[in-house]
Amino acid sequence: MTDVLRTQEDPKPVEPERPGGEELPDADQALAHESGIAVKPRSQWYYVRTRFLRHRLAVASLLVLVGLALVAIFAKRVAPYDFDQLDLFNIAQPPTRTDTHWFGTDLLGRDYLSRVIFGLRTSLWVALLVAGLTTAIGTTIGSIAGYYGGTVDNLLMRFTDLVLTLPTLAVLLTASVFVGNGDPFRVGVILALLFWTGLARIVRGVFLSLREKEFVEAAKAAGAGDARIIVRHLLPNAIGPIIVAMTLILAAAILVEAALSFLGFGIQPPNPALGKLIADGQTQGLDSWWLVTFPGLVIVVIALAVNFVGDGLRDALDPTQRRIRA
Amino acid sequence: MPEPVLSIRDLTVEFSTEDGVVSAVTDVNYDVFPGEILGVIGESGAGKSVSVMTMLDLIPKPPGKVLSGEAIFKGRDLLTMSKRDLRDVRGGDIAMIFQDPMTSLNPVLTVGSQIAEAVLAHNRDADDDSARDRAIELLRLVGVPNPEQRFDQYPHEFSGGMRQRGMIAMAIANEPSMLIADEPTTALDVTIQAQIVEVLRTAQRETHAATILITHDLGLIAELADRVCVMYAGRVVELSDVYTIFNSPRHPYTVGLMNSLPRVDVDQEMLQPIPGQPPSMIAPPPGCAFHPRCLHSRGRVVCRTDVPPLRTFGEGADHLSACHFAEELAEAHVVGIGAEQPA
Incomplete structure (x- = not known):
């Protein structure tokens, strides 16, 4: 009887379960230290890297982004033609291998691959500018409001509300016409001045909870001033949400800039921008499908990739995050 | 009798809450003399912590409010001192050890860098290398094994007792003339408590700091304190x-x-x-x-x-x-x- 039972039950060898999966739990490491067994000390960045590399989608997206960025940076060398070089013998060609017009040509016979590459360059540059400026403004305002609280918080947040209540599209269009001048830098600044509100709110929220932590009190008791506490103790703890918000803004900036340019209010010719390319392409109708499809695809790919990278970074940067991604 | 390091005189602190004004501390007077350990004991809410936190301006204001009193530390009143001067005192001349070592260390900075920071904050002539050496020396003093490796580890890689040792190392980094230990063993389990008591004793011996030991543990008072304030x-x-x-x-x-x-010396049923x-x-x-x-x-x-x-x-x-x-x-x-x- 007992034999039968034994064969029915799966005789699993009892394995000690490790909470950290494949990773050696930190308690073990600490014990190893205490017992004098030499263990290679691993830095926090080691863990961040490891966790990020486990996030395959994020790694793939990062590779795509790096590739696109390289193409954008070296546009002049990579692009087979200049973006405004006319080839009047090949007007409105669909994608073809001849003369490396891989993305075809537009109505003026300009190589579309080259135009997309230079458009990518402009769009990426604007997006990075917007993300950087937004993060700088939003983090500064949010962290000051969240750390000091009270009247300071009230003033800054009401100002934030004010910016939020502006009708974005109307302000964007107006500002673009009067200030933007179709210049990528100016358009980027205009976008950043409207986009920082979300980030400021996120950072403020994080700081409001962080400032109550005991380590802040401990830092104060150790003689740290406000600036030191904000920059050295609180910001690193808020880096996760900030980076995630930043990637979202990066993606949004690309889309909004494309939309603006599509409407004709953003970046103006001769600067090629992805949105402008789509706008010009859609007037040609469905016959020249490639004029809309390729820049559109590039926009979608960038936005997706940026979001995935943001996801991966969030998981990797959060020091309490011990979950291992497939 | 020698001059006291710290004299708290007629300290009265209130907190305004939704339900009314809480008199957290009323007319508190006590002295702390050089080299001694003053145990402050009482139930939760008796005002033990508030009296010392007030003196370092660590209570939130509002709702906290100092109604009267002075805290004379080495001849200067901490309560009327400028923010800048007080910052020099905190962590320099007066250092604190907090109750919960789990939350009192910044999780994203290495333990070593936090100790080194305490050193750097109060020594103009210290550079990163000397601060690191000093931090390692401090970690060794408080009994953290392998301080060189431990320096580069994060708080989550430390056990509770080790973190509290780290906190103590940070507190004595600048050889303060006064240590405030706010329930230093409350968050630890009993076996670790005994070790931490030893470390506290070592720390106090090394620095000769007058110490205020806040606790509700009579055993800890009996073990460490010279004088007691109930x-x-x-x-x-x-x-x-x-x-x-x-x-x-x-x-x-x-x-x-x-x-x-x-x-243990009396036969008690209840x-x-x-x-x-x-x-x-x-x-x-x-x-x-x-x-x-x-x-x-x-x-x-x-x-x-x-x-x-x-x-x-x-x-x-x-x-x-x-x-x-x-x-x-x-x-x-x-x-x-x-x-x-x-x-």
């Missing part, structure tokens, strides 16, 4: 050296505390708790705040009408009690309340 409902009710407090307490609350302790609850700090009882729970008052009117001052009562200038009938307790303690106790 607080109840925001007031100091008894102040004396540790032997006197344990052997001949002269305030009914202290007597109650002693009686509520299990004793522990004797202090009856009742700590008073509401929004509307404390009139007169002596302890009178509703007091076994000694026996309904005497003066207990309900007059706040007893902290005073001497003919047993030497070092023993202060805030009881109208402190003299009676000399007998009451032996005969009455703690009947089983040997005389």
Whole structure:
């Protein structure tokens, strides 16, 4: 009887379960230290890297982004033609291998691959500018409001509300016409001045909870001033949400800039921008499908990739995050 | 008697809450002398922490408000000091050890860098390398094994006891003349507590710092303290050296505390708790705040009408009690309340 039972039950060898999966739990490491067994000390960045590399989608997206960025940076060398070089013998060609017009040509016979590459360059540059400026403004305002609280918080947040209540599209269009001048830098600044509100709110929220932590009190008791506490103790703890918000803004900036340019209010010719390319392409109708499809695809790919990278970074940067991604 | 390092005089602190004004600390007076350990003991909410946190401006204002008093540290009043000067004092001349080492270290910075930061913050001439060396030396002093490796580890890689050692290392980094240990062992388990007590003792010996030890653990007081300050409902009710407090307490609350302790030298069936609850700090009882729970008052009117001052009562200038009938307790303690106790 007992034999039968034994064969029915799966005789699993009892394995000690490790909470950290494949990773050696930190308690073990600490014990190893205490017992004098030499263990290679691993830095926090080691863990961040490891966790990020486990996030395959994020790694793939990062590779795509790096590739696109390289193409954008070296546009002049990579692009087979200049973006405004006319080839009047090949007007409105669909994608073809001849003369490396891989993305075809537009109505003026300009190589579309080259135009997309230079458009990518402009769009990426604007997006990075917007993300950087937004993060700088939003983090500064949010962290000051969240750390000091009270009247300071009230003033800054009401100002934030004010910016939020502006009708974005109307302000964007107006500002673009009067200030933007179709210049990528100016358009980027205009976008950043409207986009920082979300980030400021996120950072403020994080700081409001962080400032109550005991380590802040401990830092104060150790003689740290406000600036030191904000920059050295609180910001690193808020880096996760900030980076995630930043990637979202990066993606949004690309889309909004494309939309603006599509409407004709953003970046103006001769600067090629992805949105402008789509706008010009859609007037040609469905016959020249490639004029809309390729820049559109590039926009979608960038936005997706940026979001995935943001996801991966969030998981990797959060020091309490011990979950291992497939 | 030498000059005190710190004199707290008539300190009164209030907190405004939704339900009313809480008198957290009322007319608190005590001195801390060089090299001694002053144990501050009392129930939760008795004002133990508030009295020291106020002095370092670590209570949130508002809702906190200092109504009166001064805290003379080395001849300067900490309560009126400029923010900048106070910042130099914090972590430099006066250092704190916090209750919960799990949350008092910044999780995203290595333990070593946080100690080194404490060194750098108060030494203009220290550079990163010397701060690192000093931090490693401190970690070794507080008994962290392999300090070189441990320096580069994060708080989550430390156990609770090790973190508390790290906190102590940080506190003594600048050889403060005063250490404030706010319930340093409360968050630790018992075996670790004993080790931390040893570390505290080492730290205190190394720095010769006058120490304020805030706790509700009578055992820790007996182990470490030279003098004891008993607080109840925001007031100091008894102040004396540790032997006197344990052997001949002269305030009914202290007597109650002693009686509520299990004793190994007396055969007891039951522990004797202090009856009742700590008073509401929004509307404390009139007169002596302890009178509703007091076994000694026996309904005497003066207990309900007059706040007893902290005073001497003919047993030497070092023993202060805030009881109208402190003299009676000399007998009451032996005969009455703690009947089983040997005389």
